[in-house]
Structure formats: C-alpha cells, structure tokens
Amino acid sequence: MLTNEYVKRVYDQVQKRDGDQPEFLQAVYEVLDTLQPVIAKHPEYEANGVLERLVEPERVVKFRVAWVDDAGKVQVNRGYRVQFNSAIGPYKGGLRFHPTVNEGVIKFLGFEQILKNSLTTLPMGGGKGGSDFDPKGKSDAEVMRFCQAFMTELSRHIGQFTDVPAGDINVGAREIGYLFGQYKRIRDEYSGVLTGKGLEFGGSLARTEATGYGLCYYTAEALRVLKNDSFEGKTVVISGSGNVAIFATEKAQELGAKVVTASDSNGYVYDPDGIKLDIVKDIKLGHRGRIKEYAERVPGAEYHEGCSGVWTVPCDIALPCATQNEIDEASAEALVKNGCKVVCEGANMPSTPEAIAVYQKNGLLYGPAKAANAGGVAVSGLEMSQNSYRLSWTFEETDAKLKSIMESIVAESLAAAKEYGEEGDLMVGANIAGFVKVANAMVAQGIL
Missing domain, CATH: 3.40.50.10860 (Leucine Dehydrogenase, chain A, domain 1)
Structure with a gap:
C-alpha cells in the first residue's frame, strides 16, 4: 500500500498518463511500494525529482x-x-x-x-x-x-x-x-551493437545458456543462504520450453534436481521420471515443433492442453520461464497446496501481485525476475566487454563470472533488505539495491 505522499503523487501521475498500460502500471506500483522507506530516508531523491524521472522514459x-x-x-x-x-x-x-x-x-x-x-x-x-x-x-x-x-x-x-x-x-x-x-x-x-550474436561474429560463449543457468545459480545461492538447502533431490516444475526454460532445466538437473514439466503456448507435458532434455532440445531448437510431441515420443509422459495447469503439478521448486503474469492467485495457491517452497522467476514478471501476496503469506522463498533472471543481461554485458577488447573468454571463464554475479545479486539484495528492516525479503532487497545505484547517479548528473 502506498502511504508516502511523494510516492503516491508519482504513481497517481503515472496512472493518469499511462492508465491504458496495465503491465507498466503493475511494474511501477510493485517497485514504488517497496521503495517507500528509501524515499523517507533520502529527501534528496524527492528534491531532485528522481521518481518522476525514473518512471518516464528518456x-x-x-x-x-x-x-x-x-x-x-x-x-x-x-x-x-x-x-x-x-x-x-x-x-x-x-x-x-x-x-x-x-x-x-x-x-x-x-x-x-x-x-x-x-x-x-x-x-x-x-x-x-x-x-x-x-x-x-x-x-x-x-x-x-x-x-x-x-x-x-x-x-x-x-x-x-x-x-x-x-x-x-x-x-x-x-x-x-x-x-x-x-x-x-x-x-x-563492425561494432558490438547487438548481443546474443553468433560465436563466429562476436558472440560470447555461455550467452545462450546464461538466463537459465543464472536463474539456477541465483536459486541455489538463495537456498544456501536462507534455507541451508540445495537443489539436490528436489522436484522442480518449469514452464516454457525456450532458451530460458531449456537451460534452467539443464542446470537444475546438473545440480541434482528432477525437473518434471515443460510447456509452450498450447499446453504442458508432465514426465514423472524427469524431463529428457535431449528430446525437448530436438523439438524446440531442432525443428521448432510443439511440446505436445514430447508426450508422443516418451512413454509415460502426459500432455495437457492449456498452460496454467503446469502449476498444479506437485513440486518443491517452481521456476516460471514462459511469460508475464503466467501465475495468478489461484495458480500460486495450487503451488502452495502441492508442497512448493520456492518460486524464482526466469520470465519477466511472471507472477501477478496477488500471486506474490500468496507466496509472502505462506513464507515461500521468492526470487523476483529482475534479480533471478538477470543472468542473460549479465552475460550480454560481458559480451559487450569482449567486443570492446576484441577478444573472447572460454565458456568456463564466462560461466564463472555469471555465477559470481548471480551470487552477488543475492548478497546485495539481502543486505539492502536488512538495512531497511525487511530482512530476508529478496523482492524488496532487489528493488532497493537496484534503485539506489541508479538514483544516486541521477542526482549526481543533474536534472536531465
């Protein structure tokens, strides 16, 4: 709930200007709500119009x-x-x-x-x-x-x-x-103007895997620090079957988990024995097929029409990797009912505000997208560095840097949350840690 007068004024202005953009309003509200204690502590942000400028694109x-x-x-x-x-x-x-x-x-x-x-x-x-x-x-x-x-x-x-x-x-x-x-x-x-390029013309090793791998590195670190736990022996439900989902599945399996689902825009497959990733890769990366084909090729696997049903599958960890707002309140309640203890987001804003409230009410470990799926843009940044230097790092070098970045995001988020009285809250911590750096730069550079 927005109680800070400055924050309320800014959000009201966003509503007035962009009332026809529900996804944007949702993202802005979630961030502003968590920033209220920061704004109260730093009057210079209001004096410099930081929030008004932050919510308006340049x-x-x-x-x-x-x-x-x-x-x-x-x-x-x-x-x-x-x-x-x-x-x-x-x-x-x-x-x-x-x-x-x-x-x-x-x-x-x-x-x-x-x-x-x-x-x-x-x-x-x-x-x-x-x-x-x-x-x-x-x-x-x-x-x-x-x-x-x-x-x-x-x-x-x-x-x-x-x-x-x-x-x-x-x-x-x-x-x-x-x-x-x-x-x-x-x-x-010939410049590094795009990232995600082919390896033959300036791309980075580990970029394809980065978002999915990074999601798992983030989740593993959050589990270690907050729960003294790991992926080992856990049942994981993953939505999607694109790059993020495929490589989150790959890394979760490497870390000892059993991933039992994959989905696309038509429906989802459930494999109680664990997803056979080589088949998913062949379907989606090999010939751009539909995930339904998995159940036709794997004995014992089930295909179900519709995407939301994936969240009714019992699991320990849920990694939504498809699209925005794919988990609503009912889906979140189904996850809790079926034993889920961790939700970390590989897609952008895949949980509605009502779903997040369910996670928080039930004490789930919740890793928000802006932190948990930052691995893709992190390796994009590393690709930019390699292009500038006219060199390339090995897969192992890049992957190690990615792992270090994701672990540091967990640490930064938890430190920021603790500073503002929300110890252990990764969502609040991510918003605050990300914001303060940008806000201080905006103040230092003047009114632009």
Missing part, C-alpha cells in the same frame, strides 16, 4: 515496419524501442517479437530492465524493444526480410555507446544474425 521510438512476404504481399507491423534510463550506462535490453507486443508491454520490460541491469553491477542502463511481428509459421526468408526492414529504422537510434539491444521472446540467434547483418550494411561499421 525516449520512446515507435515506427512502421513494412516488408514483403513470400507470396509477394506487403505486410506492415509496428516496431518499438523504449530507451528508459541511461544514468549508469548505455541503454541495454532485448527485442521481443510477439503478437502481444505493444507500447505498454515494452515500457514495463524497459522499466524492469533499469533495476535488473543495475543489480548486475555492470555499467548498463535500461531499455527494451520489439514488434508485434510473429515469427511462428514464417519462412527463414520472411523472417530475414522483416528483420532487415526493422533494423533499417532502428539503426538510426542505436550504437555500441548509445543503445545495445539483445534477444528476447522469439528473437534468437537467427534473428540477431539478420539484424546485425543489416546494421553492419547500413552503418558500414
């Missing part, structure tokens, strides 16, 4: 993307880039290609990215972008033409010292390759 770019499909028909999509905050570094955040993309979704993602990037300790500001283009069902040639048209406009707004996009939902190695090639052609320069 720049919103919205553009038309016209391209020609394989039938020779002109298609038109909308493109977006929200450059939210550059107080601690160039804008950094992914591009999402999905029919649900709109300005409000991109703004919520960009706002979360500010604090997420701050938590990594790397010098990166917050941004996000994408399009309502859907790559599903499109040929490689159609995806290439769309990416080239998208980058033709975006190229004038980005650069290695200005804004460095990466991938997100439906933007993987194929799309990044097409986007990078078009940028290079238009700008006639």
Whole structure:
C-alpha cells in the first residue's frame, strides 16, 4: 500500500498518463511500494525529482515496419524501442517479437530492465524493444526480410555507446544474425551493437545458456543462504520450453534436481521420471515443433492442453520461464497446496501481485525476475566487454563470472533488505539495491 505522499503523487501521475498500460502500471506500483522507506530516508531523491524521472522514459521510438512476404504481399507491423534510463550506462535490453507486443508491454520490460541491469553491477542502463511481428509459421526468408526492414529504422537510434539491444521472446540467434547483418550494411561499421550474436561474429560463449543457468545459480545461492538447502533431490516444475526454460532445466538437473514439466503456448507435458532434455532440445531448437510431441515420443509422459495447469503439478521448486503474469492467485495457491517452497522467476514478471501476496503469506522463498533472471543481461554485458577488447573468454571463464554475479545479486539484495528492516525479503532487497545505484547517479548528473 502506498502511504508516502511523494510516492503516491508519482504513481497517481503515472496512472493518469499511462492508465491504458496495465503491465507498466503493475511494474511501477510493485517497485514504488517497496521503495517507500528509501524515499523517507533520502529527501534528496524527492528534491531532485528522481521518481518522476525514473518512471518516464528518456525516449520512446515507435515506427512502421513494412516488408514483403513470400507470396509477394506487403505486410506492415509496428516496431518499438523504449530507451528508459541511461544514468549508469548505455541503454541495454532485448527485442521481443510477439503478437502481444505493444507500447505498454515494452515500457514495463524497459522499466524492469533499469533495476535488473543495475543489480548486475555492470555499467548498463535500461531499455527494451520489439514488434508485434510473429515469427511462428514464417519462412527463414520472411523472417530475414522483416528483420532487415526493422533494423533499417532502428539503426538510426542505436550504437555500441548509445543503445545495445539483445534477444528476447522469439528473437534468437537467427534473428540477431539478420539484424546485425543489416546494421553492419547500413552503418558500414563492425561494432558490438547487438548481443546474443553468433560465436563466429562476436558472440560470447555461455550467452545462450546464461538466463537459465543464472536463474539456477541465483536459486541455489538463495537456498544456501536462507534455507541451508540445495537443489539436490528436489522436484522442480518449469514452464516454457525456450532458451530460458531449456537451460534452467539443464542446470537444475546438473545440480541434482528432477525437473518434471515443460510447456509452450498450447499446453504442458508432465514426465514423472524427469524431463529428457535431449528430446525437448530436438523439438524446440531442432525443428521448432510443439511440446505436445514430447508426450508422443516418451512413454509415460502426459500432455495437457492449456498452460496454467503446469502449476498444479506437485513440486518443491517452481521456476516460471514462459511469460508475464503466467501465475495468478489461484495458480500460486495450487503451488502452495502441492508442497512448493520456492518460486524464482526466469520470465519477466511472471507472477501477478496477488500471486506474490500468496507466496509472502505462506513464507515461500521468492526470487523476483529482475534479480533471478538477470543472468542473460549479465552475460550480454560481458559480451559487450569482449567486443570492446576484441577478444573472447572460454565458456568456463564466462560461466564463472555469471555465477559470481548471480551470487552477488543475492548478497546485495539481502543486505539492502536488512538495512531497511525487511530482512530476508529478496523482492524488496532487489528493488532497493537496484534503485539506489541508479538514483544516486541521477542526482549526481543533474536534472536531465
């Protein structure tokens, strides 16, 4: 509940201006609510209008993307880039290609990215972008033409010292390759302007695995510090079947857990013997199939239509890795009823406020997305460093740096939570730790 007058005034202004953007309002409210004790302790933030400036993007770019499909028909999509905050570094955040993309979704993602990037300790500001283009069902040639048209406009707004996009939902190695090639052609320069690139042209080892691996490193460290526990012998439910879910499954299995689910937008599979990751990889990375195929190939596995049912599967640990607001109050209650003790988020804002309230009421260990899934952008930052130095680190070197960053995020979050009287609260701690660094930089740089 918002009780601080300054915080209430800022949120009221956001509601008035952006009332048609529910995801953005949700993200802003959750952060402002937890920042109230910080604002009360630091009047200089109000004097410098930090919150008013924090919730308003520095720049919103919205553009038309016209391209020609394989039938020779002109298609038109909308493109977006929200450059939210550059107080601690160039804008950094992914591009999402999905029919649900709109300005409000991109703004919520960009706002979360500010604090997420701050938590990594790397010098990166917050941004996000994408399009309502859907790559599903499109040929490689159609995806290439769309990416080239998208980058033709975006190229004038980005650069290695200005804004460095990466991938997100439906933007993987194929799309990044097409986007990078078009940028290079238009700008006639070879620079680290995109991350998630192929290893042959400036990509980083461990980047593909980073978000999923990082999620598990974060969860393992939180379990160790707060519960004196580990993944060993635990049953884990994971949603999604993209990169984040696949590599979270891989690392959780390496750490001794049994992962029993995978899902996509049509439904989920349950394998009581543990997910066979090689089959999921073949379906999703090999030929972009549907997860239903898993149950057809694995004896004893079950397929269920609809995604929300995945949260009714009994587990010790839940790792939502699909999309925003996939766990509502009823799903959270089902998790608690079926024995879940830990929820750490691999997707961006996958839990509704009502779901988070259920976690807190029942004493679950809850790791919020901006902290738990920061591994992807952390290794993107490491990729930027390697591009600047014109070198590449080994997988082991990069993975060790990722593990260290995720463990430091847990430590930073817990220290901030303790300082403001919320000991053990990883959500409050992540918001405060991420915010203070950005706020101090904004104050130091003047009213911009």
